[in-house]
Amino acid sequence: SKNTKIMTVVKYNYNGKKIAAVSFRGKSLAPYSPGDYWGTTVPFWFGTCKMAINNGVLACNFARKMYNGHQSNMVFYINCKNMKRIDGDIPYVSHSFDQACIATSDGGFLMANQGDAYPRGFVVSKIDKERYFSENATIFHFREGVDRDYGYNETFAQLGGVAETENTYVFAAASERTLSRNVKKKDESRDVFVQILKKDFMNFENEKMFYAKGSTRKATGKKPKKALTKLFLEGNEKDYGIIWLTDYKGKYYAENPKGLSYEDKIVVMWERRSMKTYELKGSYYTILNEDGTVYRKTKKIGNCILPEDAEPAIKDGKIYWST
Numbered sequence: 001s002k003n004t005k006i007m008t009v010v011k012y013n014y015n016g017k018k019i020a021a022v023s024f025r026g027k028s029l030a031p032y033s034p035g036d037y038w039g040t041t042v043p044f045w046f047g048t049c050k051m052a053i054n055n056g057v058l059a060c061n062f063a064r065k066m067y068n069g070h071q072s073n074m075v076f077y078i079n080c081k082n083m084k085r086i087d088g089d090i091p092y093v094s095h096s097f098d099q100a101c102i103a104t105s106d107g108g109f110l111m112a113n114q115g116d117a118y119p120r121g122f123v124v125s126k127i128d129k130e131r132y133f134s135e136n137a138t139i140f141h142f143r144e145g146v147d148r149d150y151g152y153n154e155t156f157a158q159l160g161g162v163a164e165t166e167n168t169y170v171f172a173a174a175s176e177r178t179l180s181r182n183v184k185k186k187d188e189s190r191d192v193f194v195q196i197l198k199k200d201f202m203n204f205e206n207e208k209m210f211y212a213k214g215s216t217r218k219a220t221g222k223k224p225k226k227a228l229t230k231l232f233l234e235g236n237e238k239d240y241g242i243i244w245l246t247d248y249k250g251k252y253y254a255e256n257p258k259g260l261s262y263e264d265k266i267v268v269m270w271e272r273r274s275m276k277t278y279e280l281k282g283s284y285y286t287i288l289n290e291d292g293t294v295y296r297k298t299k300k301i302g303n304c305i306l307p308e309d310a311e312p313a314i315k316d317g318k319i320y321w322s323t
Contacts, residue, residue, distance in 0.1 A: 002027035002036040020083040031090045040064040054103035061101040088131030098159040120232040147183035151229030160257030169197045172259025181221040189248035210241030212292030256306040
C-alpha cells in the first residue's frame with residue numbers, strides 16, 4: 001500500500017556492522033503530488049537501479065511501477081553522514097526501461113534513462129552540486145515499435161552507460177540504425193555508438209550540444225494511417241554527434257555495450273552475437289580520444305560475457321568486471 005515501507009538504504013562499516021538505515025514509504029517516492037497516484041509500488045520493475053556518491057551525497061536512479069499502473073524512473077538523494085533524505089530535482093522519464101548514474105567532477109551527477117514513449121529515446125540529465133537540473137535532453141531517438149498492442153514498448157536499443165573525461169561527458173549505447181516512422185517488421189543489426197557531449201551541453205541545442213561532431217541521423221518514412229501500437233515520432237527528429245563503432249549489416253548484432261573513461265580516454269566494450277543463433281562471437285573493446293578519434297583500434301577480448309546490468313570498473317589502467 002502507499003504507506004508500506006518498500007525501499008531501505010542501509011549503511012555498514014567495513015566489518016559488516018550495520019550503522020544506520022533510512023526507509024521509504026511508497027507514497028514518498030513520487031515525483032509529483034499526490035504521492036498515492038505517482039508513488040512507487042514495485043521498485044526496480046522493468047529496469048535497473050543505479051547509484052553514485054559525490055561529496056557525501058548518494059543519488060539513486062531506479063525503475064519502478066507506480067500506483068497508477070504505469071512504469072517510470074524515480075530519483076532520490078541521501079546525506080550519507082546522517083542517513084537522511086535531502087531535496088533534489090528528479091529527472092523524470094516515463095517509461096524508463098534502463099537507467100545510469102555517475103558522480104561528476106563538479107560535485108554533481110550525470111544520469112541517463114531509456115524511454116519508450118515520453119520521450120521515445122535515450123535521455124541524459126545533468127544534476128549540479130546543489131542537485132538542480134535544467135532539462136532532460138533526448139539525444140538519440142528510437143524508431144517506431146512493432147505493429148501490435150503496446151508494441152512501442154520495444155525500443156530496439158540498449159543503454160551502455162555514461163562517463164566523464166576532462167572536457168566531455170560520454171554516452172554509449174547500441175541501437176538499430178534506422179530511425180523510421182513506419183512500424184517495425186524486420187530486425188536489423190544493433191550497432192555500438194557513442195555521443196560525446198560538451199560539459200555545458202544543457203546550455204545548447206541540436207549539434208551545438210556535442211563536443212565531437214559525428215554524424216546526423218534523421219527520421220525517415222511516413223506515419224502510418226493505422227497501427228495497432230501507439231506512434232510517437234513527429235518526423236522532424238534529428239540525432240547529432242553519433243559516432244558509430246560497428247557496422248554489422250545483418251550478420252551480427254551488438255549486445256551489452258559499456259562506456260567508461262580513463263584519464264582523457266574513452267573505453268567502449270561490447271559483445272558481438274549472431275543474428276541467426278544469438279550465439280556469442282566474442283567480446284570487443286576500443287579506445288577513443290575525447291574528440292572521438294581512434295586511440296586504439298577495435299580488439300577482441302575473447303569469448304567472455306560482459307555484465308548485463310552492472311558497470312565494469314577501471315583501476316590502475318586495468319578493467320575489471322564480473323558476470
